[in-house]
Every structure is written in structure tokens, then in C-alpha cells.
Amino acid sequence: MEPSLFSKPRDLFIDVVNPRDYVQIDSVSHIYQSLKTSVQKPLKMILLYGRPGTGKSMLLHKLHHDLSKHQKVCMIDIPIIDEDDFLRVLAQKIYSYASREALTLTRFLELSSAVNFPVIPIVLLDEAQLYSAALMEKIRLISDARALKFVITLHKTDNEDIIAKEHFQTRIWESIELHNASYEELKIYIQKKLLKANCFDVANMINDKNIKLISKLTRGNYRDSNKLMFALFSLYTWYEEHNPSKIKYNALSRKWIEMAAIHTGLIHA
Amino acid sequence: MLDIAKLERRWLKYKIKSMIPYSLMVTAVIILGFTLPLVLSHNASTTPLASLKESTLKSKTPLPAHAKNDEKSIILEPSMQFLQSMNVPSPSVDSVNAVPMSTTPSKPLTPQPQIETTSLPPIAKPLQAPVQKGKLTSIKRDDAAFDIHELEERFKNNSNPNLGLYIARYHYDHGNYTESYNYALKTNAINSTMDESWLIFAKSLVKLGKEDQAKKTLQLYISNSNSQSAKNYLDTLSKESSK
Structure with missing residues (x-):
């Protein structure tokens, strides 16, 4: 046949979403380069936002694919809603610390100060609009302590300006908006x-x-x-x-x- | 799995639905086209001024009794009932605050409404500034250029006629007729049965001012392939040159 x-x-x-399928288009490529440069800076949080279907997840996966060759990068593409689980997964993926018990924020920060990386590890969070305010507060504290850098993606909706949310107002050093083609x-x-x-x-x-x-x-x-x-x-x-x-x-x-x-x-x- | 028969039916339904406004417009235009000349011709036969004069004369001259009865059925008189209804206060108006209406136009009909202002708490700062410490990366969207050189490199390596045709078409669309000529020529050399490649070749020649060579090429191609699209283009060229 x-x-x-x-x-x-x-x-x-x-x-x-497969980083191998990433198609280079001038504007997206520009955004990607800007994202890569931002990641190298001593920033706490980088926000990538846009309407659904604008390629946020693809950019995040591409970033993960490219950066993981040189430094510690942790990609969380399916949101971990439970706060304890979130810290446990991070500790396991970044510090190779496996524990069945709940991990407190203080313990997590202790762990991070105990382990030395040549470059601060990066955590890539997709669909961050699904995280609770309490968990976002923890993420803020972790990034403030410079234990980890966060690159987060959010959906931009008509109803609310997500980037104006409390957590993002003062913490984000850089925000990048993606548009439809x-x-x-x-x-x-x-x-x-x-x-x-x-x-x-x-x-x-x-x-x-x-x-x-x-x-x-x-x-x-x-x-x-x-x-x-x-x-x-x-x-x-x-x-x-x-x-x-x-x-x-x-x-x-x-x-x-x-x-x-x-x-x-x-x-x- | 696609249900093609169902999709075809849905598509037909969608097409009919989307055509309704157009068909209504066309119908309206056709009806207007037929009725407008009739109305205009009727009006032209009885000039409006003459008919007006005639009617005023008729109303002033006394008519016989039987004729008057006939006229009554035709002449319309304005109803003055609305004046009575104006005196009745409208149920929707608030009767407590209503002020009796004066017939003198100089005075305002109703007192100026007093807007009750209550002290509102100061409006919170709008949640607009997303980044206070950081900066917002504004990305300018410019028309992304296609990396044609990469494709040309690939064509050099794989000599795929479909890719050659793609590059030739790209250059033709972008007005690079020498390049489109070159790539169509290369494509034809690899695969001499691609209609579109021959057409781009001939069209590029025309754009480069070599119309005779284009015609000769087309004739040669038609004699080998009997291509209908090539024939059509040759006819167009011949007609244009005869003009």
C-alpha cells in the first residue's frame, strides 16, 4: 500500500507540546531570546503571560529543553495544587531529597542553603493561575530567599488582569506577553x-x-x-x-x- | 474518526445559512429594480405640483352632497385625541416629585434633578501596574521573514523538485523574477512534468521582458505534455501581444 x-x-x-516541534518565528524567537537573557539575570520571578493558545507552554518547554543542558532546571507542567506535595516534589527534583513526611517551608529553605549550586536552579511553572494564593506566597518567599528562580506562565483572561494580582505586583522583575499569530x-x-x-x-x-x-x-x-x-x-x-x-x-x-x-x-x- | 457524510451535510447547512443574508439582499435589490421604475414612471405621469393644486382646489370648492360623502372616505383628518392624552399624567412619572407643567416655554418644564451624592470611600488604586520594580518587555511584532536561504541550501543538497517549485514560487511572489526563473529552470530539469513549475518559468520570462522566449517554451512544453493550464496561459499571452 x-x-x-x-x-x-x-x-x-x-x-x-514538544520542544522539537518548536517553529522559529521572528517575534516568538525575539521573545524567546529575551526570556533566555532574563533567566541569566539575578531575577526572582519572570512571568510569561498571554491568552490560551499563544504558545506559552511551548516556550516554557523549549526553555527547559535548552537550559537543562547547562544548569539545574525543574519543569512542573501539571500544577501541583497541594502545598506540601509541591515543596516535596521541588525538594526531590532539585535537591534529590526524598521524604514521605510533609515538608515545611523552613525545612525547605534550610535544604536549599545546605546545597550549593554554581547557578541558582530554575523552576518552570506552567498554568500558574491554578495555584492557590497561599502557595503563591510560599513561592514568593522561596524566590525572595534567592533559593530558586521561577519562570511562570499564566493565562490572560478578559475578566481579570492576572498580572495585577497581589503576588505579581512587586515580585516580578520581568513580564513578557505573548500574542496570537x-x-x-x-x-x-x-x-x-x-x-x-x-x-x-x-x-x-x-x-x-x-x-x-x-x-x-x-x-x-x-x-x-x-x-x-x-x-x-x-x-x-x-x-x-x-x-x-x-x-x-x-x-x-x-x-x-x-x-x-x-x-x-x-x-x- | 471523521464522519464525512455528516460533515458534508453540516457544511451544506452552514453554507445555506451563511448565504441567507446575501440572497435577501439580492432579492431586495431585484424587487427594488422592478418596482422603482414603475413608481417613478407613475409619479412622472402625475406631477406632484399639479396634483397638489388639484387637491387644494377640490377641498375649497363646494361639492354636491353625494360627492361629499365619497370624499369623506378618502380625505384623512388628523386625530386630535393625543392632546387629551397629554393632559392625563403618565403612570410612569413619579407623582410625588412631579411639578405641574406650565404652558409658558420660558420656564423650565421640570425642576433640575438633584443628584444625591453620598460620600464614597476613595477608589482603590487601579490594579494596572503589574510590575513596579521590574520592566515590561514590549515586543514589537514585525512581519517575520521566511528563511528562504535555508531552503535553498536544502534544495542544493536534496534536489527535491517540490522544494524547487516552492522556492521558485516564493521568489516569483516576492518579485525576484531572475531567481524564480533560475529555480523553475532547475526544477524543470529535475522533473519536467510539473505544470506549475513551467508556468512560473514562463511567467518569470515575461516579467523579465522575454515574452517570445516564454511563448516558445510554452509551445514546446504543450507539444510534450498537452497541458491545459499552459495552453490557457499561452492564449492569454498571444491575446495580450495582439492588442
Whole structure:
């Protein structure tokens, strides 16, 4: 059986955060460089915020991937809501201190002063909006004691300005906001993803009108764009198998883009 | 798993739904197109000034009794009942604070409403400044440039015709016609059956002012491939040059 032309592009857009899939786009790359520079500074907290689907988690994973080669970095991508568990996991991951008992903040700080690292370890916290105020206070105290550096990501919502929250007002040295992709950026994102995986023939099928439609439907949201492209190439794979005469190879079908948008819920029909 | 049949139905439903406003507009325009000339032609036959004069004359001249009865059914008289209703106080108005209305226009109809001010606690400082000690990194969004050189390097190494076509198209779209010509030429040399690559090749030649060479190339390609898109483009070129 011949391999499907569209199954590879389809799998490229599976919505998983993998630093190997990081696509370099000028603005994001600029942000990433700024983040990397900030991490090297003697800062306590760095905040990365933006709407869902703007690539915060991807940047955090990329940072983890790159920094862990040179220094101690601890990534907590699934929030640990329990305060005791949080300190215990940190102690285990950073200081290799395993304990079944609850760890107090004082004990944790004692541990940190007992262990010497050439560079202050970095903790990367994803989805920090899920942490309680009490836990955030502990995080603040740990960072104030310069035991650890924190890079945290937060969702920015319409209802509240999260970065204005009490804990972040005075503690954050630097905050970086991520935005949705512009039309040009989305075009580069999709094309680069395809070209990186040698899907040249499919990359050739995508024209400006297609990108405009995709950008309009997803509003430049990377997660939605991934979902839409995945659904679109799933459709193409299906037609390739069941009704190949319907496929036109000179451009992506507007109808199928809309069908994919209906399937992913971007169009309510 | 995708349910294609269901998706197709939903898409059709969505298309019909999205077309409704347009179809209503088109219908309205068509109706207007038909009715407007009729109305205009009717108005033109009876000039408004003449009809007005006629009607005023009719109202002034005494009419016979039977004719008067007929006119009564036609002439509309303004109802003065609303004046009576104005005298009745509206139920929605607060009767305690209401001031009797004066007919003299110089006086204000109602007393100026007194705004009751209660001393509010001072508004807390708005939660806007996220960073007091630190700085906010503002990232300027500029149109990211595509790293075409990296692709060109890859093309050098793998000679993939699809990648060659991609680069040729990229250069053509960006107005680099010499580059698009070069890459289309290289692509054609690797795979001579790619319609689009030949078209970009011919189009680049036209942009470079070598229309005759473009035509010759297209003719040669058509004789080998019988490509419809190449034929169409050749026809367009021939028509343009004959003009």
C-alpha cells in the first residue's frame, strides 16, 4: 500500500507540546531570546503571560529543553495544587531529597542553603493561575530567599488582569506577553512546519487565500490552527483513500477547510 | 474518526445559512429594480405640483352632497385625541416629585434633578501596574521573514523538485523574477512534468521582458505534455501581444 501524502502533514499538527516541534518565528524567537537573557539575570520571578493558545507552554518547554543542558532546571507542567506535595516534589527534583513526611517551608529553605549550586536552579511553572494564593506566597518567599528562580506562565483572561494580582505586583522583575499569530506569522508557522518535515508537495498546495481563511477562522491562535490543520489533513487522508478524484493538488479546498473548522468547532453549523 | 457524510451535510447547512443574508439582499435589490421604475414612471405621469393644486382646489370648492360623502372616505383628518392624552399624567412619572407643567416655554418644564451624592470611600488604586520594580518587555511584532536561504541550501543538497517549485514560487511572489526563473529552470530539469513549475518559468520570462522566449517554451512544453493550464496561459499571452 502506498503511503498517504497527507498522513505525515496531519501528524505534524497533533496538538502536543514538544520542544522539537518548536517553529522559529521572528517575534516568538525575539521573545524567546529575551526570556533566555532574563533567566541569566539575578531575577526572582519572570512571568510569561498571554491568552490560551499563544504558545506559552511551548516556550516554557523549549526553555527547559535548552537550559537543562547547562544548569539545574525543574519543569512542573501539571500544577501541583497541594502545598506540601509541591515543596516535596521541588525538594526531590532539585535537591534529590526524598521524604514521605510533609515538608515545611523552613525545612525547605534550610535544604536549599545546605546545597550549593554554581547557578541558582530554575523552576518552570506552567498554568500558574491554578495555584492557590497561599502557595503563591510560599513561592514568593522561596524566590525572595534567592533559593530558586521561577519562570511562570499564566493565562490572560478578559475578566481579570492576572498580572495585577497581589503576588505579581512587586515580585516580578520581568513580564513578557505573548500574542496570537498575525496572518504573516501563521503563514510562516504552517509553511515552516511542513517544510521542516519535507512535506514540500503539501506546502506547495497552500496559497495565500487558504492562509487568510485559516487565520480568520482561528484568529491566529496556534492551538486552534493546529487542530484545524490536523482535521483538514485527516479529511484529505480520508478522501485520498476513498475518493481521490475529488482532491485538487493546486490548492487546499476552501470547502474542506470549512468542514475541518466545523469539525473542530471553530464554525458552529 | 471523521464522519464525512455528516460533515458534508453540516457544511451544506452552514453554507445555506451563511448565504441567507446575501440572497435577501439580492432579492431586495431585484424587487427594488422592478418596482422603482414603475413608481417613478407613475409619479412622472402625475406631477406632484399639479396634483397638489388639484387637491387644494377640490377641498375649497363646494361639492354636491353625494360627492361629499365619497370624499369623506378618502380625505384623512388628523386625530386630535393625543392632546387629551397629554393632559392625563403618565403612570410612569413619579407623582410625588412631579411639578405641574406650565404652558409658558420660558420656564423650565421640570425642576433640575438633584443628584444625591453620598460620600464614597476613595477608589482603590487601579490594579494596572503589574510590575513596579521590574520592566515590561514590549515586543514589537514585525512581519517575520521566511528563511528562504535555508531552503535553498536544502534544495542544493536534496534536489527535491517540490522544494524547487516552492522556492521558485516564493521568489516569483516576492518579485525576484531572475531567481524564480533560475529555480523553475532547475526544477524543470529535475522533473519536467510539473505544470506549475513551467508556468512560473514562463511567467518569470515575461516579467523579465522575454515574452517570445516564454511563448516558445510554452509551445514546446504543450507539444510534450498537452497541458491545459499552459495552453490557457499561452492564449492569454498571444491575446495580450495582439492588442
